[in-house]
Amino acid sequence: MIKRARSLALCGLLVTALPAMSSQVVIPAGEFVSPVILDQEISRVWVDAFRLDVQPVTRNEFADFVRKHPEWQRDRTPRIFHDGGYLTNWLSAVEPGSAETAPVTQVSWFAARAYCEADGGSLPTLEQWEYALSVQRQQANLNDDDYAREVFAWYTQTPFISRAEDNEAMLGLLGQVNEWLEDYQLLLSNGEKIDFGGGSCGDTARMLANFDAAHYATFLRYQSRSNYTPVTTTSTLGFRCAYPEE
Amino acid sequence: MMKNGLRLNHLSRALIASFLLTAPMALAHAQDHSHRHHQHGHHQHHGEALAAAAPLTNESLYQTELSWVNQHNETVELTDLRGKPVIVTMIYASCNTACPVLVQDIRRVEQQLGDAAANTQVLVVSFDHENDTPERLAEFAEQQRANKDGWHFVTGSASDIRTWAALMGIRYRQNPNGGYDHSNVIGVLNAEGELVYRHEGLSRLHEKVAQVVRDL
Amino acid sequence: MSKKTFMQLSAFALALGLTACAQSPTLNSTLPMKDGEFSIDGMIFGLAEAEVFREQYDSAPVIGDTMSALPHLAPLEYTGNRVHEVRLDTFAQKVEVAPGVNFNAWTYGGSVPGPTLHVREGDRVVFTMKNRSDEPVVVTDPLRGGAPYFQQLAANPYQKHQPAVSPMPHSMDFHSGTVAADDKWRTIAPGETIRFEWVANYPGVYMYHCGTPSVLMHTAMGQYGAVVVSPKGGYPTDHLVDHEYVIVQSEFYLEKVGDEYIYDHQAAMNRNPSHVTFNGHVSALIDEPLRAKAGDRVRLYFLNAGPSDTSSFHVIGGIFDRVWYEGNVENEWRGMQTVLLGASNSAVMEFIVPESGVYKLVDHEFADAERGAAGALIATPKDSN
Ligand SMILES: [Cu+2]
Numbered sequence: 001m002i003k004r005a006r007s008l009a010l011c012g013l014l015v016t017a018l019p020a021m022s023s024q025v026v027i028p029a030g031e032f033v034s035p036v037i038l039d040q041e042i043s044r045v046w047v048d049a050f051r052l053d054v055q056p057v058t059r060n061e062f063a064d065f066v067r068k069h070p071e072w073q074r075d076r077t078p079r080i081f082h083d084g085g086y087l088t089n090w091l092s093a094v095e096p097g098s099a100e101t102a103p104v105t106q107v108s109w110f111a112a113r114a115y116c117e118a119d120g121g122s123l124p125t126l127e128q129w130e131y132a133l134s135v136q137r138q139q140a141n142l143n144d145d146d147y148a149r150e151v152f153a154w155y156t157q158t159p160f161i162s163r164a165e166d167n168e169a170m171l172g173l174l175g176q177v178n179e180w181l182e183d184y185q186l187l188l189s190n191g192e193k194i195d196f197g198g199g200s201c202g203d204t205a206r207m208l209a210n211f212d213a214a215h216y217a218t219f220l221r222y223q224s225r226s227n228y229t230p231v232t233t234t235s236t237l238g239f240r241c242a243y244p245e246e
Numbered sequence: 247m248m249k250n251g252l253r254l255n256h257l258s259r260a261l262i263a264s265f266l267l268t269a270p271m272a273l274a275h276a277q278d279h280s281h282r283h284h285q286h287g288h289h290q291h292h293g294e295a296l297a298a299a300a301p302l303t304n305e306s307l308y309q310t311e312l313s314w315v316n317q318h319n320e321t322v323e324l325t326d327l328r329g330k331p332v333i334v335t336m337i338y339a340s341c342n343t344a345c346p347v348l349v350q351d352i353r354r355v356e357q358q359l360g361d362a363a364a365n366t367q368v369l370v371v372s373f374d375h376e377n378d379t380p381e382r383l384a385e386f387a388e389q390q391r392a393n394k395d396g397w398h399f400v401t402g403s404a405s406d407i408r409t410w411a412a413l414m415g416i417r418y419r420q421n422p423n424g425g426y427d428h429s430n431v432i433g434v435l436n437a438e439g440e441l442v443y444r445h446e447g448l449s450r451l452h453e454k455v456a457q458v459v460r461d462l
Numbered sequence: 463m464s465k466k467t468f469m470q471l472s473a474f475a476l477a478l479g480l481t482a483c484a485q486s487p488t489l490n491s492t493l494p495m496k497d498g499e500f501s502i503d504g505m506i507f508g509l510a511e512a513e514v515f516r517e518q519y520d521s522a523p524v525i526g527d528t529m530s531a532l533p534h535l536a537p538l539e540y541t542g543n544r545v546h547e548v549r550l551d552t553f554a555q556k557v558e559v560a561p562g563v564n565f566n567a568w569t570y571g572g573s574v575p576g577p578t579l580h581v582r583e584g585d586r587v588v589f590t591m592k593n594r595s596d597e598p599v600v601v602t603d604p605l606r607g608g609a610p611y612f613q614q615l616a617a618n619p620y621q622k623h624q625p626a627v628s629p630m631p632h633s634m635d636f637h638s639g640t641v642a643a644d645d646k647w648r649t650i651a652p653g654e655t656i657r658f659e660w661v662a663n664y665p666g667v668y669m670y671h672c673g674t675p676s677v678l679m680h681t682a683m684g685q686y687g688a689v690v691v692s693p694k695g696g697y698p699t700d701h702l703v704d705h706e707y708v709i710v711q712s713e714f715y716l717e718k719v720g721d722e723y724i725y726d727h728q729a730a731m732n733r734n735p736s737h738v739t740f741n742g743h744v745s746a747l748i749d750e751p752l753r754a755k756a757g758d759r760v761r762l763y764f765l766n767a768g769p770s771d772t773s774s775f776h777v778i779g780g781i782f783d784r785v786w787y788e789g790n791v792e793n794e795w796r797g798m799q800t801v802l803l804g805a806s807n808s809a810v811m812e813f814i815v816p817e818s819g820v821y822k823l824v825d826h827e828f829a830d831a832e833r834g835a836a837g838a839l840i841a842t843p844k845d846s847n
Contacts, residue, residue: 039422078309080413083516083653085596109412113405122405145728153724156566156628156683178629182408187417187427204676213727216676223675227631230412232651234596234629 024051025171026245032131035209035218038186042209047131052124053240055172056103056179057115059096062087065115067094072114081110085233103177103238109230112180116241123182124242130218133173140169144214150174151217155224177238178225186226302328307413308439314371314400317384322369322398324439331462332367332435333455336416336428338374339386344430344448349390351432351452358456366459368397369435373411373418373426375404415444434458490694491584491661492542505640505663506586512646512658519592519655522608523551523599524571528580529609531573531618532741533707533752535690535763536580536610543584543694550576552672552685553594554628555601557621559714559737560744560834565723566626567684568672570634572601573621574742575710575767576670576687577611581638583665583694589658591634596652598625618750620743631674636660637806638668638689649674665693666789667763667808681769682715682730684742688765688808693791697761699784699812704758709747711775711803711825711835712767713738733770738825738835747823747837754815756844761812763789768805774826776800777839780813800826818843 029049033042066073066087073093074086089106091097096104107115109123116122124132137147154175173179208215228237302309307324314322333352337345349370356363370392372378378386378401387393402410411418418428432455434443443458445451489495490504499508526548528536555572558564570576570591581587601623604612615623635647639660646658672685688710697703713735717726729736740747754760766773776799785801787793789810801809815821818841825835 038419043422078306079304080307080309083651084518085653110409113409117405148727149719149724152679152727153719153722155630156724183419185417187419187429204678213731216727216731220676220679224631227649227674228651229415229654232653234652235627236596236629 023054024243025054027052027132027135030135032127032134033209035215036222037207037209045127047127049245050128051243051245052132056177056238056240058101059104060100062104062107062115063094063096065118069114069118072111077111081231082108082233083231086111089235105177105235105238106233107238108233109180112239119241121241121243123180123239126181126183128242129179129181136170136173142170144212148213148217151221155220178236180237180239184225186222303438303440306439307435307441310409310413312402312406312410314398314402315380317380317387317393317399319380322400327367327369328439329437330365330367331437331459332369333459334369334414334433334435335431336371336373336411336414338372338426339378339382341425346390347448348430348432349392351450353392354452355455355459358452359459362460366396370399371407371410372399372401373407373428375401375407436462493545493584493586506661507640509641509659509661512648512656514650514654514656516653517592517655522605523553523594523601524577524609524611525549525607526579526609529577529611530580531577531611531614532575533709534614535578535706535708538580538582538692543582545586545588546581547588548579549590551592551594552632553597553599554626556624556626557742559739559742563716563723563737564622565716566628568628568630568632568680569684570687571611572599572623573615574684575712577609578687578708579689581662582692583662585662587660587662589660590655592655593632593650593652595632596627596629598627600625620746620749632672632680632685633674634670635673636668636670636689638662638691643673647673662691665691665791667765667810669765669767669806678730678769679725679727683725686712686767688763690763697786697791697810699759702759703761703812705754706761706763707752708763709740710765710767711738711740711773712742713769713771735771735833738771738830738833740823740835740837744834751838751840754839754841755846756815756817756841758815759812760815760839761810763810765808766803766805770805771830772827773803774800775803776824776826777813778822778824779816780821782811782813784812786810815841817841
């Protein structure tokens with residue numbers, strides 16, 4: 001009971017302190033210049049406006065989902081949908097037990113997708129997510145060097161150095177969790193053929209739209225995200241959902 | 247896709263905060279909540295319909311209960327395939343490089359199998375949910391001389407195609423020309439729908455695949 | 463290989479000749495080929511495909527009786543060829559590379575560079591690696607069944623290892639293996655395990671490293687180490703050698719942000735390292751110098767792991783009597799003052815200790831020596847114990 005009472009207090013505090021937490025933000029339509037060259041040319045695509053969760057899905061929110069969808073409770077979810085680590089950091093099948101407002105992790109791509117679908121949305125596409133990040137980077141005035149540093153710092157697990165004020169403007173897109181995307185797996189191609197150089201060393205010069213640390217950091221994210229399997233559950237993999245903007 | 251997609255955060259926070267939400271109540275909520283998968287049934291709910299059959303194994307891909315439409319415009323539930331081995335691949339009909347090779351390779355497997363081929367099914371799932379209508383898939387099957395019993399050339403929703411590809415370990419993406427770049431995979435499911443063999447690459451391993459099927 | 467084992471080895475060489483004639487006149491190895499493999503010039507190719515799977519495993523992250531911590535080299539206490547069952551898990555570890563400078567490295571086995579594997583030409587390695595980057599792994603409390611590496615690490619934990627968590631996909635590329643990289647060296651996600659085999663077809667000192675993109679970062683973050691493949695007939699001086707040590711040179715590109723050091727990509731691209739080290743710490747071979755006596759013949763197995771710089775290795779006060787470039791006994795040089803090695807090049811170098819005293823080991827590219835690429839060998843008098 002004591003534990004519960006404390007988490008209640010914590011929860012209430014956070015709801016009042018950060019009212020935006022439980023909502024979404026509209027990412028306005030615009031052009032997305034892909035930082036990674038996937039088809040031998042720098043691609044520019046138009047991204048329609050969409051709504052995006054302002055933060056990664058929390059452990060509490062995911063607990064609510066598994067209560068409503070018992071087939072996604074850790075002891076019932078078939079092993080084809082996860083690697084064995086699914087929610088093993090929770091107290092029970094339906095209770096995180098601690099850090100209720102932290103982003104949920106140890107969820108597979110299958111589970112993340114099921115959550116968003118049940119919520120009327122979907123996982124963001126790679127284009128949507130990376131576009132949203134570029135929009136928020138501009139809004140937050142996060143310069144290229146600081147951006148690269150934050151990305152490298154996160155991947156080397158020193159997240160506390162990211163500037164606190166960035167996180168709100170950046171929607172926690174950097175520095176919290178690596179986020180599942182609907183089409184996160186890259187298939188580097190070379191015209192009709194699958195690129196034989198892709199996925200190993202020496203990709204940078206061929207595949208970056210601009211040869212600087214910021215693009216390298218972005219490419220690191222593309223590549224490492226791509227190397228997770230859909231059943232992977234790690235302590236740094238979470239997600240948020242996207243929704244169509246009517 | 248979904249118009250009733252109100253976020254549940256406010257509600258769920260309130261409920262959890264009140265600590266009145268016990269597990270049985272959560273289940274009651276679940277029944278009210280419409281879920282896209284429920285249209286063709288989802289795990290626990292739908293499982294009852296198959297009460298007669300033994301439960302699916304933990305590794306069975308048929309637990310996804312995806313539903314397809316084949317080249318004859320018939321619905322093909324994954325669970326319909328249960329009971330016989332299935333050779334699987336993914337293609338798209340306007341592809342004229344790798345995809346015909348994959349299909350012809352499966353035809354060769356059938357030839358290797360001889361009479362045993364009658365006990366085998368083939369599931370060819372298209373990447374191209376926009377253009378590959380049942381009619382277009384029938385045409386493709388004809389071109390490939392593979393429009394025959396036991397062969398399903400199927401299409402489905404973009405989301406279900408993505409799910410299937412993930413289970414098969416197949417990567418794909420639409421390229422700027424409207425085609426699809428994709429990994430070339432032939433797999434074998436046993437009678438329970440477990441993926442027992444998977445080969446990536448166009449290396450014409452029909453003898454090996456036939457052996458896998460024979461050994462099942 | 464020391465004088466002690468030379469006699470044993472000569473006997474082995476004889477035995478090898480006989481066995482080879484009796485069994486398969488075409489193979490370099492005393493081990494048989496497996497189904498599906500083929501042989502060219504006595505070497506074995508066409509190994510089975512790698513397996514990727516998931517396992518519950520929380521035991522020793524380094525297994526193999528010839529897996530040692532730097533600067534040690536495990537002796538090969540067998541004749542002919544054998545199969546090595548080797549495990550080397552990959553996981554994060556906070557390590558120190560200079561006083562007060564530590565970072566969350568991506569490692570093999572918990573140290574940077576990782577453990578040294580010693581095999582003989584013709585040996586077969588059955589290699590297993592789990593990607594445990596999502597769990598804290600303790601390496602300073604040796605587990606039963608673990609490699610000698612752990613005792614050596616515990617005896618001299620100069621990197622001050624602390625468990626860290628940094629989930630990342632990784633892979634393993636052994637330069638000592640001749641295989642299709644897209645199969646054996648493939649990337650595995652955290653929680654996955656890969657198992658594959660390779661045959662030591664060529665003798666030499668080889669690098670192993672992570673080949674997962676972005677490869678510059680993965681190597682700069684610490685994922686590399688050495689494999690020593692001793693020639694099946696040994697080196698011609700085996701009976702004369704008194705001491706053997708392994709040295710791996712590498713660069714670190716770190717910048718301080720707040721109180722922490724992180725990877726500095728701009729510096730890595732500009733080949734402007736913050737630290738260049740022997741065996742992963744600027745003081746590794748100074749606080750614990752190599753030891754010998756006057757008149758001893760000292761053999762160094764030296765690998766320049768890079769990731770990007772050259773090494774001009776020199777012993778101050780010594781001349782390399784013999785050098786085998788890349789460690790292959792066919793590539794012999796004599797009387798070298800400095801051995802120039804590019805990234806992932808190696809050499810076996812021997813020198814005779816002229817008299818008692820201190821012999822500094824340096825990268826004679828002095829900008830690198832000043833960044834830490836220096837060590838020492840302490841020589842006691844000829845008749846000392
Ligand atoms: Cu790596």
